[in-house]
Amino acid sequence: MITKKIVLKICRLIVATLCVASLLDCTPRKQENRKESSLTIGISQEPDSLFMPYKEMMAAEEVSRVGTYTLTIFDENWKLIPWVAKEIPTLENKKLELFRENGQLKMRSTWEIKDDFFWADGRPLTADDFVFTYEIYKDPSQEIIDRTVIEKIEKMESKGKDHKTLVVTWKEPYAYYHNYRQHEAVPKHIVEPIYRASPEKLKKHPFGQTPMLAGPYTIKEWSPGSHIIAIRNLFAKGYLKPHIDEIIWRIIPQTNTLESNLVSGTIDAISPVGLDFDQALEFEKRHKNNYNFYYTSGLVWEHIDFNLDNEILKDKRVRQALAYGANREGIGQLLFKGRQPVAHGTEPQKSPYFNDNIRKYPFDKTKANQLLSEAGWIKKDGEEIRSKNGKPLAFILMTTAGNKSRERIEQLLQSQWREIGVDIQIQNQPAKVFFGDTLRRRKYAHMAMFSWVKDPLAVSDTLWRCDYIPSSKNGFLGQNQSGFCNAKADQLLKSASLELDNQKRAKIGQEFEALWAEELPSLPLFFRVDVSITKKGLKNWKPTGILQPVTWNSQEWSWTK
């Protein structure tokens, strides 16, 4: 019979394939292959570049900071500590001075660079490297995105016999002269020839893919889409000597796959740039005993902007009523098991500008109803929704489509606000449209839910100053999306960046917080929490929750024996 023959043939084929497969060693090579002291981190984002001037993504920060080369860094308590520098210049230690030149008040900061830092080829890190990097930053033909600070600097000089003193002259007093992101260094002896030959091609140079770093580690290999390997910097000295030889990042865009990799032992840790919050909670339920879970509250501020051009929302009482009518504590308990702190102002508790004595809006339906009635929005008999002059109290709430937790918050708010007689229509858009068009051009009718990543050191003046309201005048390039404009607030925000005294500046920031909470141009929701997971036995893993990535203290990481 022909069938028999065909079946036989197929069987033979299958057997043959299986044989070939079994000939090759098919056992997974996770454990036996792993070097004695290495750490593999799963990360869901691929860095855009590891070359200092051009990197923008959080993943890029995380990877490249294993060779930290900034003058200062933030520790896990958001305290600014000197890193490459011996100490932070202040007015007290006389390393920071104010002086007049041509009748203008200027500022000078002097940084002494430690002797322990070496590039991975053995050359010492000097002030020359910083000065050269400043030159790149200053060049308008470079695609440097954030030049706020660079434009405030008048000049940078390398001084001292061994070029270990960096003197920065500022055009005006500037309060954030010591921020960790501002003075960075690239190895001048390698980058300068590339830059001088053709500045516009620097961005495209392969050096950016595996740059040489000057901290405990340096980058050895970057296989796009697959992995990045950092190896110990052989010239790292003293406390910079790492305990772990090799750090590998595996790029795994799918979060379910990240979990599987952790369970199967392919990776040892999941970076804060990795899991979603609710997924981590689920994972913790199943694997509580095998891993360490780190929930770090951070500076990502989730909020709903009210469009203050809208006639209804212009009324402060309506905004306040909406705040009273939203049970943010309840939503937090329900969605985040209470682990994401509710925001009352714009600053989290660890921030110097945090003010606990501002006006808060706890869940209080009576107050909400009272305020709305005061504002003239009355519930007619038999109607669920309030109205005024025949117009119902209805708003459109927008956010990024596909963001699970934001969508769930929206639904909960919708039902809560309905109870105080406010009708909410949800209208979500893909992130590209929402951020690229709707928010940028302030096209949202009433409310928009999104987040800002804030700076731990600075008062975020660009979010609330009048001149940052996006409009056709400034080419829709501002970040004050709610359209908040208050003379007092403007004056406070402008003075903050000029105030050098930390305590006085903190006072200004706190005063602004109080004013902001009273005016309530947007409804603060939560401070997002970063989650990271490591295997038990990894010591000194200290996520910060802010832009300073978890790798800031990578030289302290170690495995317990």
Add this chain to the structure above:
Amino acid sequence: MKHLLYRFSQMLVIIAFLSMALFALLSAMPGNPVDMLVMSNPRVKPEDVVRLKKLRGLDKPWHVQYVRWIWGYDDPFRAATTQKIEPVTVHMDKENRALASIDLSDAIFNNNYRMQKDEITKLIKTNRPQIWQKMQANSAIQTASSNEVVDVMLELIATEDQAYYQVLQKNMQQKSLQELTVNGLFGASSKGLTVTQTFYTPGFHQIWFVIKNKVGLETVGSATVTVESTKKNLVKNTFVVNPIPSQVVDDPKLFKVDLASYVDQENSNLKAYHYQLLEGSQGSIDQNGIYTHIFDGAGQTAILFVVTNKQGHQAKAAFSVEKAPIPDPARFNRGFIFVFAGDKNALGFSNTYKRPVWELLAGTPSVTTPTVGLSLWARIKIKVTGMIVSSGRIGNTLQLMIPAILLSLIIALPLGILSAYRQYSWLDYIVNFFAFIGISLPVFWFAIMVMYLFAENLQWLPAGGVQTPSIQDEGLSAVLSDRLTHAILPTLVLSIAYIGRWLRYMRAAMLEILPADYIRTARAKGLSEKVVILKHALRNALIPIVTILALSIPALFGGAVLTETVFSWPGIGRLEYDAIASSDYYVAIVVFLIAAVLVMIGNLLADLLYVIVDPRIRHG
């Protein structure tokens, strides 16, 4: 032959049209990468966004961008720039004169200067013959385009001999300055690169000068001079205009400069000024010191003006205005069309990954390990290992798709024939049952389940990824088996979906043929069942199958986005998805175009295969 030519010309037209349409669509998408920056970083300023857009050419309408992309564009001529010049202090002589002189040779840069290849070759040949020898063997220099070869040479010199590089750099700086002419302004005189001026009052002054490069771009510079005098009765000059940075004309209609903010006056009571432009300068200044002018044309010009205060004191100053850039044909960036001339860099540059597109697709050139003294076999092994490890997105996708498609074919076609031949038998039912499962399983879910079972629970196979990091250190066989173990799960997931579909097609095609008259005739002739099925029935049933298969060729390349994502397999599908999500236009459009070409090739292939499969068709 005619048919082939016709098909090819058709293809070119379609590609030209497609590329234009794609480009228009992509640029019409909301949220270009630069705009998105403002939304993600509160510290990015509006001016920076404008500047970045200009740098990437995103400020132009889409058809101009399209021409830039397909044909290329010239980088502009660059004006000279000045560094901040250290303030000078001079003393007055007995006749109350002070002569200040400033040497600019260390303070100005000619950014436009490029050393010629012959020039640098001559210098190295005579001064550093060892480096020259190394250069001749260096492949990077051999392959560099004439535009870039000098840059590559300089880079090589810097790595070989840092000291000589510095000498060369200095040499170039000196040569480059010869192209510039410096002219003193407002009474300052110049000789070479030195500007001198005599002052008659003590206090602060500024020396102003203008630098002109060889294409006529003017840059204004200034230096602060403090004149000291021992005589107390002289009136000090406190009225100066601070240096004004070069002003860029983004929108000629909106262009204005607030000059008042640069005027420095210690006594603020005297702040009522009179502004006046000096002869030869375009534009107008109002009494608040706002300069306006609608500029046309290209280049960079100096604007000179004078300010008078209430006391009647005058201060003169100048600034440069950057109008539209003047393109420099020597700095031509090749566009996409040059791909056909064999320039792989013409594929473009990915702004997300900061790598050339060809490198993303075809892989990074592998790190060269020293192979001296090894046997031929060992050298081949190292070479192959390198090729596999750095295979790039195309390589990875092919490695996934070819086995998946082959496996599916091997399983699907025979099973399809069988189940058609034995219609309604137990075999047919079972095969169909599984085929339906294969078709209806959502790939995403199935992939996660498979991974959960084999990687997480049983821990037999790795959970995604294309290989273990740094496996190449362990040799070729380790690399091969490692890649294979990583490929098993994704291949399985992909094949199951394909098998189900193709099996159904094959079965349907076969079922249509089997009752046909010629099959009955064949059997009646007394041919064996084997010949009847495999020769008469199968050949006819293959006609529709060939179409389906040929059209799967693009899928071979396009990959499977879902499978690649779940198994974190760095293939083309994922690249394309990420490129669109992050508005990485050049990557997106290149992958689209390759896919389009493959669809057309697949079509052509199907046409050709018909000729083989179907004897009734003969092309002219």
